Amino acid sequence: MTDLLMSALAPLKLPSDGRALGESGRIAGCDLRDGVATIVLKPGPEGEDLDALRAAVAQALEGVAGVTRTRVIVEAALTAPARSRQAQGQPAKPVRAPARRIIAVASGKGGVGKSTVAANLAGACVKLGLKTGLMDADIYGPSAPRIFGLSDAPGLRKGDDGIEPLEAHGVKLVSMGFLVGERDPVVWRGPMVTGAIRQFLTEVNWGDLDVLIIDMPPGTGDAQLAVAQGAPISGVVIVSTPQTLALDDARKAAALFDRTEIPILGLIENMSFFLCPHCGEGTEIFGRGGARAEAELIGAPFLGEIPLHPELREASDEGRLVASGDGPVAKAFVRAAEAMLTHVEAAWRPAPEIVFTD
Known part of the structure; x- marks a missing residue:
């Protein structure tokens, strides 16, 4: 079933830059269970309209057999210092504490x-x-x-x-x-x-x-x-x-x-x-x-x-x-x-x- 999801998402144009989602390397994982399609995406450019992205993904999956609802999870982006630490094999340090x-x-x-x-x-x-x-x-x-x-x-x-x-x-x-x-x-x-x-x-x-x-x-x-x-x-x-x-x-x-x-x-x-x-x-x-x-x-x-x-x-x-x-x-x-x-x-x-x- 994941192949069906990937095929439906591949030609989707990203609202941020118009690239095809399948060529962007941003799909981190997908799953279809009990009618719920869960899509995990890697973070995009700063300021990306996530609501528009989620809506576009949901629309792309509307015609897929067995999909009744879509859940889109976008991974948190690393800050520049965090990327530097991660490149050195160190834990990424977030900048915001809840x-x-x-x-x-x-x-x-x-x-x-x-x-x-x-x-x-x-x-x-x-x-x-x-x-x-x-x-x-x-x-x-x-x-x-x-x-x-x-x-x-x-x-x-x-x-x-x-x-x-x-x-x-x-x-x-x-x-x-x-x-x-x-x-x-x-x-x-x-x-x-x-x-x-x-x-x-x-x-x-x-x-x-x-x-x-x-x-x-x-x-x-x-x-x-x-x-x-x-x-x-x-x-x-x-x-x-x-x-x-x-x-x-x-x-x-x-x-x-x-x-x-x-x-x-x-x-x-x-x-x-x-x-x-x-x-x-x-x-x-x-x-x-x-x-x-x-x-x-x-x-x-x-x-x-x-x-x-x-x-x-x-x-x-x-x-x-x-x-x-x-x-x-x-x-x-x-x-x-x-x-x-x-x-x-x-x-x-x-x-x-x-x-x-x-």
């Missing part, structure tokens, strides 16, 4: 509760009086709509100032889950995933945020590099369970961000112990203290333990944030958020200026 502090929440593997931790850290930041946003960068497995109670949200809308985020529990949100059906898989190749992430990073009207939490996908691939190289990340929080298997992959995630010169703000141990809702006693089901020991090993702060509690599962399934409450799990998230914010300020505190006097 928040005063951007904190990535990552894990080396899935299943450790990273998205739940990211969402509740955002909720804890709101509780601490901060204007907070959350970007769900897990394109293949978006969790934010369910966790924030927005599974039936109508979708994202683009206004004059960019893509308008949704809001729940005081947190502004964007997620691929707002653009696809709850049961619809996102079957995209790497360039299309990175294009979507870059669009979230550069085209969302976040407003004036104090903190933007990025819920990273698990692993150490294209999506992680797109975030690491496409946003001015203030620091990263690594989430792991106490098990050695999870810690092995958490170590790889920490190494990725270390290589991209992004500060490791610390580790959070999720499911650290089972907290009985009846007697209040803790049981170390998966062991305990593994993340603390790993933090000491790699020289990173330990931000805290999050217990395993039925309330956390119930709240996530029902679209509530535990961190908004007053129970022991909520207090654990607030303590972890406070530690995270303390370390992010320390990581980016300017060095003292030395003044020489006569």
Whole structure:
């Protein structure tokens, strides 16, 4: 099906310079799934009319069998300094930050509760009086709509100032889950995933945020590099369970961000112990203290333990944030958020200026 899309797009004349799209080298990827044609384009000349370009692409695909809707994603352009850094093999540094502090929440593997931790850290930041946003960068497995109670949200809308985020529990949100059906898989190749992430990073009207939490996908691939190289990340929080298997992959995630010169703000141990809702006693089901020991090993702060509690599962399934409450799990998230914010300020505190006097 991608051949049909490419054939239909090849003769399209670009509104910016009249060249044929097929000869311009700007098509980074395309896909047709459930009637939705997704086209990822490389950035064009400065000042290009993107609305006209998207309209022209949609018109070119109108006659293609199976296409009922067209989605066009234009990758963010690199600035001249960023191109220079990229040519030297260094991460591209963007020039615009959507928040005063951007904190990535990552894990080396899935299943450790990273998205739940990211969402509740955002909720804890709101509780601490901060204007907070959350970007769900897990394109293949978006969790934010369910966790924030927005599974039936109508979708994202683009206004004059960019893509308008949704809001729940005081947190502004964007997620691929707002653009696809709850049961619809996102079957995209790497360039299309990175294009979507870059669009979230550069085209969302976040407003004036104090903190933007990025819920990273698990692993150490294209999506992680797109975030690491496409946003001015203030620091990263690594989430792991106490098990050695999870810690092995958490170590790889920490190494990725270390290589991209992004500060490791610390580790959070999720499911650290089972907290009985009846007697209040803790049981170390998966062991305990593994993340603390790993933090000491790699020289990173330990931000805290999050217990395993039925309330956390119930709240996530029902679209509530535990961190908004007053129970022991909520207090654990607030303590972890406070530690995270303390370390992010320390990581980016300017060095003292030395003044020489006569």
